Amino acid sequence: MTSSLTIENLYTAYDKADVLEGISLEVPTGQVTCLLGSNGAGKTTTIRSILGLTPPRDGRILFEGQEITGRATHKIISLGIACIPEGRKVFPKLTTEENLRLGAYQESREATIRSRMDEVYEIFPRLAERRQQLAGTMSGGEQAMVSIGRGLMSAPKLLLIDEPSLGLSPLYVKENFNIIKRINERGITVFLVEQNVRQTLAISHRGYVLSKGRVVASGTPTELQQNEEVHAAYFG
Numbered sequence: 001m002t003s004s005l006t007i008e009n010l011y012t013a014y015d016k017a018d019v020l021e022g023i024s025l026e027v028p029t030g031q032v033t034c035l036l037g038s039n040g041a042g043k044t045t046t047i048r049s050i051l052g053l054t055p056p057r058d059g060r061i062l063f064e065g066q067e068i069t070g071r072a073t074h075k076i077i078s079l080g081i082a083c084i085p086e087g088r089k090v091f092p093k094l095t096t097e098e099n100l101r102l103g104a105y106q107e108s109r110e111a112t113i114r115s116r117m118d119e120v121y122e123i124f125p126r127l128a129e130r131r132q133q134l135a136g137t138m139s140g141g142e143q144a145m146v147s148i149g150r151g152l153m154s155a156p157k158l159l160l161i162d163e164p165s166l167g168l169s170p171l172y173v174k175e176n177f178n179i180i181k182r183i184n185e186r187g188i189t190v191f192l193v194e195q196n197v198r199q200t201l202a203i204s205h206r207g208y209v210l211s212k213g214r215v216v217a218s219g220t221p222t223e224l225q226q227n228e229e230v231h232a233a234y235f236g
C-alpha cells in the first residue's frame with residue numbers, strides 16, 4: 001500500500017502554545033482517511049499545516065514520498081492537493097460556473113477545463129441546472145456542492161476536506177457523505193476532518209482520533225467503534 005500523505009511527529013503553534021503536539025498519521029493512496037475530534041482539538045490546524053498556511057514548528061509532512069513541510073502554499077497545491085475549507089467558502093457574487101473555473105486556475109487549456117466541468121456536473125446534476133445562478137443566492141447544501149466541485153476542478157490526487165457536515169441539514173449531510181464516497185471511488189484519495197463520527201466512519205477506510213493536539217486512537221472504523229474510550233467519548 002503506497003502512501004499519499006505522511007505526517008511524522010508534527011508540532012504546530014500559533015503563538016507560543018503548541019496546538020499540535022507531535023501527531024503522526026498516514027493517508028494511504030486511494031483510500032478515505034478521517035481525522036476525528038471535538039471542537040478545538042486541532043483538526044483545522046492539521047489541514048493548515050499540510051497546506052503550509054501555518055507552517056509547523058517541528059516534524060515532517062510528505063506527499064507521495066516528497067517532503068513538503070513549510071513549503072509555499074501554491075507549490076504544495078501544484079503537486080496535486082486541493083482543499084475544501086470549512087464553512088463552504090463560495091464567491092457569492094460569482095455564478096456556479098465562475099466559481100468552478102476558479103478551481104482550475106492552474107489550467108489554461110479550455111478543453112481540459114470544460115471536460116472537468118462536465119465531470120463536476122455529472123457528479124452534481126443540480127449544479128448543471130444552476131450554472132448561471134449566483135452562488136450567494138443558492139441554498140447551503142448547493143453551496144456545499146459548489147465548494148466541493150471547485151475543489152475537484154484542479155483534478156487533485158489528494159483532497160483535504162474540512163468538516164463538510166458543519167451547519168448542513170441532515171439530508172444534505174447524508175448526500176454530502178455519499179458524494180465524498182463517490183469521489184473517492186473515482187480514484188481520488190481523501191483526507192476528511194470531521195466531528196460527525198458515525199457518518200464519517202461509515203465512508204472511511206481508516207481513522208484517527210485527535211484530542212487536545214494528540215492522536216489518542218487510530219484504526220479501522222470497526223476497531224475505533226470497539227475502542228472503549230472512543231466509544232464512551234463519541235458513541236456514548
Ligand code: ATP
Nearest residue numbers: 014015019037038039040041042043044045046195
Ligand atoms: P473546530 O471544530 O472548532 O474547527 P478544530 O479541531 O479544527 O476545531 P482548530 O481550529 O485547529 O481546531 O483549533 C485548535 C486550537 O488552536 C484552538 O484552541 C484554537 O483556539 C486555536 N487556534 C486556531 N486558530 C488560531 C489562530 N489563528 N491563532 C491562535 N490560535 C488559534
